[in-house]
């Protein structure tokens with residue numbers, strides 16, 4: 332290209348409107364293939380428009396399967412019907428709990444969202460009790476039914492759990508709160524299906540009553556959904572026929588996640604644009620899928636997993652590729668303790684660690700099978716990782732803190748694993764002196 336030409340002057344002939352392909356940047360007008368879930372949701376919220384008290388609902392399932400999209404759609408329909416029937420209703424959220432590390436911050440954010448510019452409360456300077464008091468006052472002043480939607484509720488700050496999951500939904504009946512007129516309902520959304528089980532019994536009952544599960548989409552469903560987005564985002568006629576079905580098939584094979592399919596389409600379109608091609612081809616889709624897995628896993632490491640979950644994930648991965656040992660819970664835990672020490676992270680108990688492994692399974696990143704230990708008695712679980720271990724390791728390498736836990740010989744081990752060969756490398760097992768230090772950490 333000549334230097335006196337502006338490289339941006341070329342017009343984009345591939346994309347008409349990129350927004351719908353972007354993460355959480357577009358709300359679809361139409362929800363596809365979620366009729367059953369919508370029916371259950373409607374049934375749970377119907378009481379509000381009939382003039383009864385709101386119910387609490389727990390919505391769970393893996394990432395990118397429409398939990399948030401359906402919830403927002405339900406919110407709109409519910410508000411519309413409540414208006415029509417003159418039922419007082421205020422809906423707050425979805426508020427993403429992951430963004431708030433303490434009850435104070437979460438509550439302040441909600442209160443400020445409800446208040447005018449002039450009445451905002453400061454990020455510090457009050458007691459936590461006081462900010463909760465502000466929240467109760469806001470809710471009471473709204474009156475009627477108040478529905479609070481908390482996304483990623485499994486990340487709710489521990490010091491906010493009881494207030495949100497127990498006290499708030501019962502506030503109207505409690506004499507000690509300033510809430511007399513407002514009836515509070517809670518919708519909790521989570522990737523972690525066992526979240527409810529981790530709660531104290533009294534708190535559990537709040538969310539345990541009405542649960543709606545969202546499963547992964549299959550290839551046909553993904554094809555319909557991706558077609559909807561592709562029609563909005565691409566110029567007419569630029570997508571070759573096999574592009575959407577291939578992106579859908581790929582996403583279905585992985586986690587049944589719409590977001591992944593959208594990412595593939597966006598990347599494939601960008602390759603076509605870069606090539607100056609008039610159409611997006613199957614080859615563009617194939618190329619797009621090559622790097623997408625590493626990018627997606629990196630997204631988990633950087634955004635969705637805590638450092639402890641990240642350590643659990645990489646320990647499981649390293650144990651999977653370690654040829655001398657099975658990826659049993661106990662072995663993974665032993666390796667985890669070593670990795671945690673490498674980066675000076677806290678070391679959690681074995682029991683707590685198993686919860687992390689469970690969460691990885693819930694997120695679709697790992698799978699476990701139960702194994703009987705025979706004469707020795709007892710049972711164990713053998714873990715696999717869903718994605719290619721090489722992609723996980725490449726993603727881990729790009730994450731600042733976690734990259735330091737990778738052994739310096741990780742690619743040797745990986746190569747032997749890929750060729751199905753045994754190696755002399757063994758992961759350190761804290762209980763087995765011979766094995767200690769054989770894994771060479773960089």
Ligand SMILES: Nc1ncnc2c1ncn2[C@@H]1O[C@H](COP(=O)(O)OP(=O)(O)OP(=O)(O)O)[C@@H](O)[C@H]1O
Pocket residue numbers: 354355356357358359361362363364365392393394395396397398399400401521522556589590
């Ligand atoms: N059935 C559907 N019809 C139309 N669009 C959908 C459908 N399901 C998901 N989407 C779209 O796919 C993307 C991901 O969906 P959404 O954010 O609802 O997933 P999620 O289950 O809430 O995931 P996470 O747990 O990661 O927040 C969004 O752009 C959403 O609009």
